[in-house]
Amino acid sequence: MxxxxxxxxxxxxxxxxxxxxxxxxxxxxxxxxxxxxxxxxxxxxxxxxxxxxxxxxxxxxxxxxxxxxxxxxxxxxxxxxxxxxxxxxxxxxxxxxxxxxxxxxxxxxxxxxxxxxxxxxxxxxxxxxxxxxxxxxxxxxxxxxxxxxxxxxxxxxxxxxxxxxxxxxxxxxxxxxxKGRYSPTPTLIESARKLYVDHTVDNIQRNDAAGESLKQTTNSVLEIIESTKRKKEKAICFVTGVPGAGKTLVGLKVATEQLKRDKKSNSVFLSGNGPLVSVLIEALARDKFSREKEIGNKVKKSDIQREVKSFIQNVHHFRDECLKDPEPPFDHVAIFDEAQRAWDLQQTANFMARKKNRPNFSFSEPEFLISCIDRHQDWGVVICLVGGGQEINTGEAGISEWVASLNRSFPEWKVYASNNLNGTEYGAGLPLAQLQKRKNLKLNNGLHLKVSMRSFRAENLSELVQALLDLEISEAKANYKRLESKYPIVLTRNLKQAKDWVRNKALGTERFGIMVSSQAQRLKPYAIDVKSPINPVHWFLNEKEDIRSSYFLEDVATEFQVQGLELDWACVAWDADFRYAENGWSTHSFKGNKWQRISKEERKVYIKNAYRVLLTRARRGMVIFVPEGDLNDHTRPPSYYDETFEYLKSIGFPVLS
Structure with a gap:
């Protein structure tokens, strides 16, 4: 070229x-x-x-x-x-x-x-x-x-x-x-902008294993949609993938491709991840507004935002519209990002009673959402983009509730699933075992994204993080050895040193920022307050001079604000909510004036998954800050932090001097 x-x-x-x-x-x-x-x-x-x-x-x-x-x-x-x-x-x-x-x-x-x-x-x-x-x-x-x-x-x-x-x-x-090929790894925001402008990202996509996996999965989903439409059937499709593999991008590509192919049977990209939706909508609106302004067109940004919202929506807005209107939705294809985060029956029923004045609501969120597409008389497709081990909120049902809903209420729907749905991160193999009972199940290897695209310099970062969190030390060491020369991960006990490290590593507009667990409540002595809300739009999109941007290293983001998005360089601040111990991770919540041990298994999983999210956000490298603690503060004794630091150090992560 x-x-x-x-x-x-x-x-x-x-x-x-x-x-x-x-x-x-x-x-x-x-x-x-x-x-x-x-x-x-x-x-x-x-x-x-x-x-x-x-x-x-x-x-x-x-x-x-x-x-x-x-x-x-x-x-x-x-x-x-x-x-x-x-x-x-x-x-x-x-x-x-x-x-x-x-x-x-x-x-x-x-x-x-x-x-x-x-x-x-x-x-x-x-x-x-x-x-x-x-x-x-x-x-x-x-x-x-x-x-x-x-x-x-x-x-x-x-x-x-x-x-x-x-x-x-x-x-x-x-x-x-x-003759050299150009094989980029655009950020999700860059890809979304390109898709929205001309419905293709082909000229900015990689040609390696990660890029081929993305193409294969996208084509597999599009073939399922075409087959379902042709045969006038109803189908659900489960797409799995490692963190950062491009599940969200697959969903956006499918939605835009369907829009291009068939405007009469529209598709919609839905997510319950409010920060992700807000950032994507604002990024696309800003981009289109500036493009229109450059060529002299007079447009209102608010009009562009309304246009974008027809393509990307908060899943709860879609749900509420279907509650009001019993008719089939305009869309025949509904793509649910982070489907594992949909609410279980109890959480949905409580919400409906409190907020919507609908007592005795008898559907879980997955069951109701499937029922909305089931209203179509001819055909419909539900696509579930499933991230393993990323349930981080109370009431998030995981993928098992989608399976239970299908088996309970939609026996005629065809099911297409990735073979990897039996992985431990998706529920110890239970979802796939439950689906095996159905006669209309089709397994498809093409529905799994196996290579991370976010960490383009370290494609096995997700395996390292998985081993680190599962306390598989030898495996974690081996994974780190494979990536240490191209993806730096360093440790420090000094926050200023951590900030200086990310500032010095970043070139040009490479984005960096500080991330913490939402339970990290004893980082206040370091001016890190998780209770101080941030606007993710400002944090992810604004420029270096804006004190609200991630660049300023003042406002911090939690797992809720960063899930599905990414930075180039990250500082992960590790608090005493998740502590290493010889007999396994010790999980804690800060209540009143002290830490309380968490014993409920579900809540333990949420904290572990929060750190999984934080440790897989960076594209180029990260510094992990573990405080030294303070003997004079009963909520931050060094013993709460030292073992965690030594465990991370034992994996091979170098300590900044």
């Missing part, structure tokens, strides 16, 4: 006239070229014609970065260095946003472009009219990526020669580099 508007050897570029080069760039621009853009390209050509004299290599104007939906102004390969030249024509200052933009390009190429993995990448930000003297403090910010260099039109050549001398390495083979 030709990713650039112009690409040529430096030698050929220097031999061509300025207008000829500009003409090629402009002719490959799919949009109309406005005067300011034309001026910028002409200035860039003029500057580069001067500073590249005598150098050999390749040059690319407007090089495409598909995951980010943006283009590098100029990318040039000279000997052993790949230079990212981001021009701010006419500017005198270097803005924070521009610095982050150039670093983002470097990180993206290093991470996702296969022939750039081993390259030295030098991002240079050029404010053409800056008058400062050149600073030549070159150093690597991350393996293979230099820290940002600030230049102007007069000293750019000084920096290029300086970097070539500073960074030693093998020459980049240009022909081989050009």
């Amino acid at each position: 030709n990713r650039a508007y112009y690409s040529s050897s430096i030698k050929n570029f220097l031999s061509q006239g300025n207008e000829e080069v500009f003409g090629i760039i402009a002719s490959n621009n799919p949009f109309s070229t406005d005067p300011s853009q034309a001026f910028a390209w002409k200035e860039e050509i003029t500057v580069l014609k001067h500073i590249l004299e005598g150098l050999n290599g390749e040059i690319f104007f407007e090089y495409d970065i598909p995951r980010m939906g943006k283009r590098i102004d100029v990318l040039t390969i000279i000997d052993h260095v790949l230079f990212i030249l981001e021009f701010k024509v006419g500017e005198k200052k270097f803005s924070r946003n521009s610095i982050d933009q150039a670093l983002d390009y470097a990180v993206d190429l290093k991470s996702f472009h296969e022939t750039s993995h081993n390259c030295i990448i030098a991002p240079i930000l050029i404010a053409t009219e800056n008058t400062g003297a050149p600073l030549s403090d070159y150093h690597f910010k991350r393996e293979g990526i230099l820290s940002i260099v600030k230049a102007n039109r007069h000293n750019l050549d000084f920096h290029i020669s300086g970097i070539l001398s500073f960074a030693s390495g093998k020459p980049i083979l240009i022909d081989a580099w050009k």
Whole structure:
């Protein structure tokens, strides 16, 4: 694929006239070229014609970065260095946003472009009219990526020669580099934006095992929908996957694909995860609003939000609408994200009596939701996206209640299930055993996502976390050995040190933040108060200057706010609610003025699952902060924390010094 508007050897570029080069760039621009853009390209050509004299290599104007939906102004390969030249024509200052933009390009190429993995990448930000003297403090910010260099039109050549001398390495083979595949791992928010704009994420998806697994599962679900519609049947489909494997993305892809294929039998993506729904709706609305504004369209953000809400909805709003209206819902396909979190009969009945004035309500949430789609006379499909070991709230029934509802009330429905539904994290194999009694059960290996996409640098992170929580120490050690070189996990007992670590690790706009268990009530001495509510929209979407954003490392998020979402770098603060002991984890809840041991098995599972969620949110790495405790505070003695720290250390996680 030709990713650039112009690409040529430096030698050929220097031999061509300025207008000829500009003409090629402009002719490959799919949009109309406005005067300011034309001026910028002409200035860039003029500057580069001067500073590249005598150098050999390749040059690319407007090089495409598909995951980010943006283009590098100029990318040039000279000997052993790949230079990212981001021009701010006419500017005198270097803005924070521009610095982050150039670093983002470097990180993206290093991470996702296969022939750039081993390259030295030098991002240079050029404010053409800056008058400062050149600073030549070159150093690597991350393996293979230099820290940002600030230049102007007069000293750019000084920096290029300086970097070539500073960074030693093998020459980049240009022909081989050009053939490199781009295999990104977009965040859920990035993927959702792309899906909403043009109903496809194909050009920003990975081509490895994780990407193939995602395609296979999506296609399996779409085939089930088509077959069910053709035969005028009713069917339910259980999709399983390890944490971060892309279950939510499968649901969004299926919903948008169905919207594209058949507008008469619409599909809806439903989630009981309020923060996830709020963040996705706001992210899509902000993105579309800015796109419309860029092309001069006058739109109201509130109108866009209403449009998005027809595609992504809170499952409780869907439920309430079906309570009011006995007619079949508009949607023939209902996709339930995190289906294991649906309420059991007792929780549903209590809610209906208290909030909806419906005493004696006799349905669990799964049974009522299936009944809504069952109202259709012709066909309907329910898709359950199931995360194992992620029930974190009182009354969450797990997948077994969906199975019980089917067996109790919907004997004619066809059931398609992943073979992995018998895993311990889905209920010790009970769901699949209960389903085996049905004649209309079909098992399908394609309905399981087996590779994590969130931790693209450590595909076995979920196995490590599973072993860590199950106290399988030898297995946890082995899993950590496989990922330690590419996915850092470190320990500290100093919160400031933890904050500094994530700040220093993050480049560009890579997002970082602090996460804690919702039961972590004795972190107040560290200014961490789980009772202080955050707005997940601000925390996940706002920029670095906003004190409400995760970047500021002031507001913390709990498992309820982060489930289904992700950070690049995470600080996990570990309190005394979940303590390591020789005979197993000891779970506690803080009541009044002291910790109380939790004895109820269901509540023990919730706390364990809370830490499972927290430990699987980071895409690139994490620091775990375990406080030292305080002998003068009866609620925080060191004994509550020391054994946990030593256990984590025994797995092999290094301690920050």
